[in-house]
Amino acid sequence: MAGLEDLYREIILDHYRTPRNRGELDAPAVSAEGHNPLCGDEIRIFVDVQNGIVTDVRFNGSGCSISQSSASMMTSAIKGKPVEQVKAIVKKFKSMMTVDEDESPVDESLNLGDLEALQGVVKFPVRIKCATLGWNTLLDALTTAGQ
Amino acid sequence: MSLDVASIRQDFPVLHRLINDKPLVYLDSANTSQKPQVVIDALANFMSNGYAPINRSAYQLAAEATDLFEGTRTALAKFINAPKAHEVIFTKNATEALNLVIMSWGRANMNAGDTVLLTHMEHHANIVPWHMLVAERGIQLRWVPLTSDGQLDLSNLDSLLQGVKAFSFTSMSNVLGTINPVQQLCAAAHKAGAIAIVDGCQSVPHQPTDVQAWDADFVTFSSHKMCGPSGVGVLWGREELLEALPPFLGGGNMIADVRLDGFTTAELPAKFEAGTPAIAEVIALGAAVNYLENLGMANIRRHEIEMSTYVLNSLTARFGDDITIHGPTNPELRGATFSFAFRGIHPHDLSQVLDQSNVCVRAGHHCAKPLMRILGANATARASFYLYNTQQEADMLADALDSASDIF
Numbered sequence: 001m002a003g004l005e006d007l008y009r010e011i012i013l014d015h016y017r018t019p020r021n022r023g024e025l026d027a028p029a030v031s032a033e034g035h036n037p038l039c040g041d042e043i044r045i046f047v048d049v050q051n052g053i054v055t056d057v058r059f060n061g062s063g064c065s066i067s068q069s070s071a072s073m074m075t076s077a078i079k080g081k082p083v084e085q086v087k088a089i090v091k092k093f094k095s096m097m098t099v100d101e102d103e104s105p106v107d108e109s110l111n112l113g114d115l116e117a118l119q120g121v122v123k124f125p126v127r128i129k130c131a132t133l134g135w136n137t138l139l140d141a142l143t144t145a146g147q
Numbered sequence: 148m149s150l151d152v153a154s155i156r157q158d159f160p161v162l163h164r165l166i167n168d169k170p171l172v173y174l175d176s177a178n179t180s181q182k183p184q185v186v187i188d189a190l191a192n193f194m195s196n197g198y199a200p201i202n203r204s205a206y207q208l209a210a211e212a213t214d215l216f217e218g219t220r221t222a223l224a225k226f227i228n229a230p231k232a233h234e235v236i237f238t239k240n241a242t243e244a245l246n247l248v249i250m251s252w253g254r255a256n257m258n259a260g261d262t263v264l265l266t267h268m269e270h271h272a273n274i275v276p277w278h279m280l281v282a283e284r285g286i287q288l289r290w291v292p293l294t295s296d297g298q299l300d301l302s303n304l305d306s307l308l309q310g311v312k313a314f315s316f317t318s319m320s321n322v323l324g325t326i327n328p329v330q331q332l333c334a335a336a337h338k339a340g341a342i343a344i345v346d347g348c349q350s351v352p353h354q355p356t357d358v359q360a361w362d363a364d365f366v367t368f369s370s371h372k373m374c375g376p377s378g379v380g381v382l383w384g385r386e387e388l389l390e391a392l393p394p395f396l397g398g399g400n401m402i403a404d405v406r407l408d409g410f411t412t413a414e415l416p417a418k419f420e421a422g423t424p425a426i427a428e429v430i431a432l433g434a435a436v437n438y439l440e441n442l443g444m445a446n447i448r449r450h451e452i453e454m455s456t457y458v459l460n461s462l463t464a465r466f467g468d469d470i471t472i473h474g475p476t477n478p479e480l481r482g483a484t485f486s487f488a489f490r491g492i493h494p495h496d497l498s499q500v501l502d503q504s505n506v507c508v509r510a511g512h513h514c515a516k517p518l519m520r521i522l523g524a525n526a527t528a529r530a531s532f533y534l535y536n537t538q539q540e541a542d543m544l545a546d547a548l549d550s551a552s553d554i555f
């Protein structure tokens with residue numbers, strides 16, 4: 001069976017204990033809210049998009065170590081990147097989580113860095129929704145930002 | 148008589164399963180209970196030797212099936228002390244039973260401005276259908292608040308009930324374990340001219356039920372929480388109220404006659420049992436009722452009071468302020484269902500770690516989000532004990548909790 005060490009890797013616990021980019025952003029930044037209806041986890045993602053670049057991103061809300069650390073790592077991975085690249089990262093991450101639904105190819109050359117640590121979540125299928133909560137909410141926020 | 152739990156455990160095959168070479172510690176019976184061999188046999192036996200439609204055909208096989216099916220209805224009526232077997236209606240779960248009452252009774256009796264009284268500890272199944280009536284009819288909802296130890300705050304009950312048409316409440320909280328004074332609440336409702344609807348899901352499997360002593364108007368519960376199969380819910384209602392109620396689902400079985408320009412309904416209970424029911428599951432529920440009655444519901448209740456006493460004492464002795472157990476501290480006022488917070492570890496993470504020791508608990512909002520907001524939590528972990536659980540299993544829960552601290 002999959003051991004807990006596959007799930008609770010040190011880098012994940014580090015992001016859980018000391019989340020990066022936690023907080024809110026004022027207008028003109030926009031936000032979206034996500035819920036995990038199974039467990040009640042809630043998250044809000046704020047994005048500031050200027051000239052096609054995600055210049056700033058924050059998150060708040062409450063949830064388990066997987067949803068919170070995943071959101072924290074996500075914000076570190078996308079901050080300062082062009083929207084197109086951010087979407088490619090989202091796609092690559094969702095594909096790693098086995099929940100990438102659209103047919104377009106995944107950019108295999110993208111390096112997910114610390115996010116690779118979340119790979120082990122796949123062995124715990126009920127937790128995949130925790131790991132992807134922030135990411136789906138990010139996509140909603142980007143849509144709100146007109147992207 | 149006290150329960151012989153060791154022998155009861157022999158009756159439940161799944162409790163002997165080893166997962167990764169370790170025993171299963173099933174502490175999620177408030178969610179759904181395990182099944183004894185007699186229920187499994189009743190299901191398999193009917194499927195193998197007796198499967199047939201009910202109420203429709205003259206051949207012997209169908210007549211036998213109908214008898215078995217109706218036998219469960221009779222057994223259930225006795226189990227809850229209903230005056231008449233045809234007051235017992237089968238639905239697909241307790242949620243559908245509640246929807247049946249709320250929608251049929253509500254549409255027939257409630258209009259804009261009419262008020263329903265609920266409590267802060269209700270399951271979504273006793274909230275959302277009322278919200279739907281708010282949208283459809285413009286009715287109003289009022290709520291009984293809670294005390295700090297998770298009991299209903301009844302200090303203003305009479306004024307809350309003023310002008311109310313229905314008081315709909317749970318007999319026991321699926322989150323806090325609180326057992327409510329159903330008889331007192333029904334009496335207060337009636338004094339105010341309201342009907343009393345009791346969501347019996349959490350108490351009916353665990354203690355004696357007497358709908359006449361309660362003096363309730365409608366009571367709902369689910370087979371799968373009382374050792375029976377999933378796929379069956381039960382609604383009991385007073386005959387005269389059921390007679391007056393319009394049907395909920397339309398179709399086969401529930402009609403007396405159908406013409407091009409309309410229909411007339413069948414007599415009770417068929418009037419509320421449209422379509423082919425869960426025949427085998429209802430029959431196996433009869434075996435579950437029989438199993439529980441042989442053990443004695445009062446004995447089951449006594450076992451759970453003992454379990455509650457042990458769980459509350461042992462967890463607080465071992466963990467002190469590191470654990471917060473919601474709900475009443477007096478075991479007489481509660482069932483053996485415990486929601487708790489532990490050392491700030493998120494319930495999802497906690498249940499994941501407990502799973503390494505095969506300790507099955509539920510983590511989440513338990514379909515009671517308004518209550519979770521009042522508790523100031525998005526989620527709790529919940530361990531719930533039933534007739535087959537032991538003090539040793541409570542200790543295994545405690546050991547597993549300790550191991551969670553090593554990670555977080």
Ligand SMILES: Cc1ncc(COP(=O)(O)O)c(C=O)c1O
Binds near residue numbers: 178272369380
């Ligand atoms: C208090 C309460 N009411 C209603 C329900 C709904 O029961 P079911 O899911 O069987 O429809 C449950 C079970 O989850 C419950 O605990």
